[in-house]
Amino acid sequence: MKRAMVSVILCGALAAQRQDETPVFQASANLVIVTVSVKGKDGRPVKGLKKTDFAVTENGKAQVVSVFDFQELEEAPRMAAATLEGAAAAATLTGAAAPPAAGSGRYRDRRLLTLFFDWTSLQPAEQVRAKDAAEKFLREQMSPVDLVQVVSFGSRLKVDQEFTADKEALLALIKKYQAGEMSELAGEGNTDTESDDSAAYAADETEFNIFNTDRKLGALEDLAKKLGALPEKKAVVYFASGISRTGDDNQAQLRATVNAAVRANVSFYPIDVRGLQAAPPGGAASSGGGSGRGSGMFSGQTQNRQRQSKLSSEDTLVMLAEDTGGKALLDNNELTLGIQQAQEDMQSYYILGYYSSDERRDGQFRRVDVKLAPETGKRVQAKLEFRRGYFAQKEWKSFDSSDKEKQLQDALLLGDPVTDLRLALEVNWFRMNRERYFIPVAVKIPGSAIPLKKQGSAETTTFDFIGQVKDGKGIQLATVRDSIKIQLREEKAGQLASRNLIYDTGFTLSPGKYSIKMLVRENQTGKMGTFETGFTIPELGEVKNKARLSTVVWSSQRTPVAEAVGVADKKVMKKQESHPLVRDKQKLLPSVTHVFHGGQTLYVYAELYDPASPEEQSRPAVSAAVTMYRDKKMVLQSAPVQVSALKEGRNQTAGVYLEFPLKDLPAGEYTAQLNVVDQVGQKFAFARAPLVIVAR
Secondary structure, three states: OOEOOOEEEEEOOOOOOOOOOOOOOOOOOOEEEEEEEEEOOOOOEOOOOOHHHEEEEEOOEEEOEEEEEEEOOOOOOOOOHHHOOOHHHHHHHHOOOOOOOOOOOOOOOOEEEEEEEEHHHOOHHHHHHHHHHHHHHHHHHOOOOEEEEEEEEOOOEEEEEEEEOOHHHHHHHHHHOOOOOOOOHHHOOOOOOOOOOOOOOOOOHHHHHOOOHHHHHHHHHHHHHHHOOOOOOEEEEEEEOOOOOOOOOOHHHHHHHHHHHHHOOEEEEEEEOOOOOOOOOOOOHHHOOOOOOOOHHHHOHHHHHHHHHHHHHHHHHHHHHHHHOOOOEOOOOOOHHHHHHHHHHOOOEEEEEEEOOOOOOEOOEEEEEEEEOHHHHHHOOOEEEOOOEEEOOEOOOOOOHHHHHHHHHHHHHOOOOOEOOOOEEEEOOEEOOOOOEEEEEEEEEEHHHOOOEEEOOEEEEEEEEEEEEEEOOOOEEEEEEEEEEEEEEHHHHHHHHHOEEEEEEEEEEOOEEEEEEEEEEEOOOOOEEEEEEEEEEOOHHHOOOOOEEOOOEEEEEEEEHHHOOEEOOHHHHHHHHHOOOEEOOEEEEEOOOOEEEOOOEEEEEEEEEOOOOOOOOOOOOEEEEEEEEEOOEEEEEOOOEEEOOOOOOOOOEEEEEEEEEOOOOOOEEEEEEEEEEEOOOOEEEEEEEEEEEEOO
């Protein structure tokens, strides 16, 4: 499969650096903590065991238990305080159990529960239901051994209340949450600097956390890492309405979140706040039902799409729960059952800690096994529950050239993806002929994460890029491997912290289902990032009833091809002229993250294949326009453009190019729709994409 030209381009205009960046403190140790539940035949916890009663192995090698503790969690009655007899009984339920003193380092004999409210996925009515469920649990089901932490996620992760048993303080906090628009997107990207002459979005690292699946999963990963400082078991009750796959579908981030939770002894208990749904065939009125056109509602296609969309949004919740030892509550209107499940699963348990005899930090999976010592096993018949292993840490220091090469190769095979370097990736496809399609791939890297080294009058760094494309059977069909040196003059180097780098490459493939995995390493610090996603190239020859449309590129910037700050091979620069996204020696840069601000111009490009034309001439008649929707209402429509000529050198291909300013749109989430009409062939096609506009 032939590779295309490769270059790296500096994108995004200068803006003020963020002043509220959270400092990160890192520490490392070779201590491995394993929590073990020991249950007898009656299902109740077995108490009274000692350190010598356990045998721990890692990859088959015996380990010395250095840390040992028993957490005794007594069961509490599950009834409303109002039904208890006597004021003393009510005081037992409502009185706040005193948390450990500050700095104790451990919450002894306490059940640690985190209530995580994901406001980005909840509609106002769902926000109310989540709040009501949390309040009901705190009033009626919270036991004296429970310590509850409250975390919310709007534009960023916030710990609103650390672990506490103060029920009144928790209830007061939950009541303070206001239902409504809580995404806080209007506040993202505010700057106090004057804009320059380009008006292109000055994207900082915030752009990589808006409107994609990574944003939610990254928040869960960050929370798991924070909770990892506590050796006890932790349960995170995650209130969400599914995690839809409408944004970037990064499997690497999903696995990284699960692995971080496993290392931190965190179990996820997602609750689908939508509850049990019974949508009518045409869709509920609240979601635009009744306005659908066509025969889909009568043939069953609409119902099937509705069902598949809901199942897809639940898949990630189920995976998060199953892979971390938790349980997902789906299709149930009694949301407190999800919190109760976390309560019931966390019974008395033992904490075992050992310093691994394997000191390598190679990122490999270490299998852990815990058994009762032979003598103990003879007198105690019990079932042990514990995590079965963990991924070792990865380290960059003291690597020689062969080590660095091995690290890259191993990183492609590791089950534990690397996410130290934030990436965003976009895959498009354009038909070159009846059998072959060109697949441009764009990878965006935040400039704020890139250190530079002074070299003469310029500042430099080097990136290694490795990409693999596999078909549906897992067979590798295409690869890319580049080492690109980035050189920036002092002026551009100073702007790097508030700009991004875009690496673009491409492949030639035939129709089918594929997956792509991209690994990037920055060679000053050794930071690496992985991105994985799937994509499908359709067989356009089978499309009969509508116009044949390529993928759509949504962009906010065009840049001269000659301004690339790094290329894999300068000889291929001249081939850029044949690139579908190059026009008048300027390349259209895909937004990738689909984040814009109101001062930008939105550029849209797509290709229409096999347009019909009058018999007496070979000129097509194609019209196109873009409409913007918010809350399912149209808020803007661009002026239509007319395409009356085919692209030179491309068989039966009409290029559709539009641009219009976003200055009239306020900050928020939108759905953009490109409408293309083949007027002669009387066929049309449309494509939608989620966009986010932030305050300038």
